[in-house]
Amino acid sequence: MKLEFKGACREVGRSAVLVDDRIMMDYGIKPGEVAQYPVSGARPEAVLVSHAHLDHSGAVPSLMDIAPDIYMTPLTFDLSSMLARDTLRIAERSGEIAAYDSTDLSRFVENTRRIEPGLEFHVHGYRAQFYDAGHIPGAAAIHIEDRSRKSVFYTGDINTIDTRLVSGATDFPDADALIIESTYFGEDHPPRKEIEKAFMDSLTDTIDMGGNVIIPAFAIGRTQEILMLLDAHGITAYVDGLGVSAYKIMIKHPEALRNPTHLRRAFTNAIAVDGSKRDKVQLESSVIVTTAGMLNGGPVLHYLKRLYKDPKSKILITGYQVEGTNGRMALDNGIIDNDGVIQQLAIKVEQYDFSAHCGDRELKGIVKDFCDRGTEHVFTMHGEDTVAFAEWVSNETGVDAYAPELGDSFII
Structure with a gap:
């Protein structure tokens, strides 16, 4: 079996792994001022x-x-279709040249086969199966096996810890090779309850003093979890952006949710903001949960135009911030690029580790589990310290481990 790494090599973003020049696992973009795509040349079946x-x-x-x-879980299909339409709409509105058009979107829908997790299916001579990944609703790790019974398990983004929104991943098959994400190698996540308490303490202190709280949140996963947390503490928040549409899709798939009843209540109690009425949102001890999660575009920039000079208010960042994004610049330098205007932030910026990824302890536990069951090759990707992770795997388990560079290929 040949594995070729087309993206997410010693970086976070644009995940893409090609199997035998035929089967692609993921094909994403890397966000930033200019989006980056997987390296060219792939013509997967x-x-x-x-x-x-x-x-x-x-x-x-x-x-x-x-x-x-194309194969994915039913919920992933609904959510990815929503994001694809939104991406095309944003490109058309801004006058940018998109990587695809409406005809491509129609073909994407027509060519996609929706497969429930746990069901084995056949893909051009390979056997495959999706396993719950515990990352966001609908997320799956991928197991693929060729005719010679060589197999690979690709984690994608994975989390073994329960969150308010989804249960952690628990079920992993045997595999000859493991391809594992590395986002938080070397960094353990604090217990969720501690993070939630610190976050809520900062939020309530801010609104008690008359400040406002802006919570940039990924539309899929983070928006829903944060609203559930706020609702559990009796906080009524405004919710703006694509996270509302994502919720409406998720609630149609209750089997993918840990507590669909609470999620429904959280959105019922929140105040959804129509895009045409953002100027009417009262910024008086208010809490606003809105996209984009890395402050790159979206409604969050509208609110920051009104609040970036206010030292009483806060931006509470709840997720990983890729280098080059507004979120990373806000944390590192206290500035953002707001529609071409560089703004020095007087508003306070704090980050809380609401990660939907495994931390260091969990990543190492997954690797040890696979290696104890006979895995012979481990590939570390989707992280900024994949080399150190691969070295740890080799030293700790004695199994061959690699941190591929972009375009590298291996035979297992």
């Missing part, structure tokens, strides 16, 4: 998508000229 986040699914519609068969 099929694409298996782990989950809907753009760094894993965002470039799939650009492959429609070769009409590959």
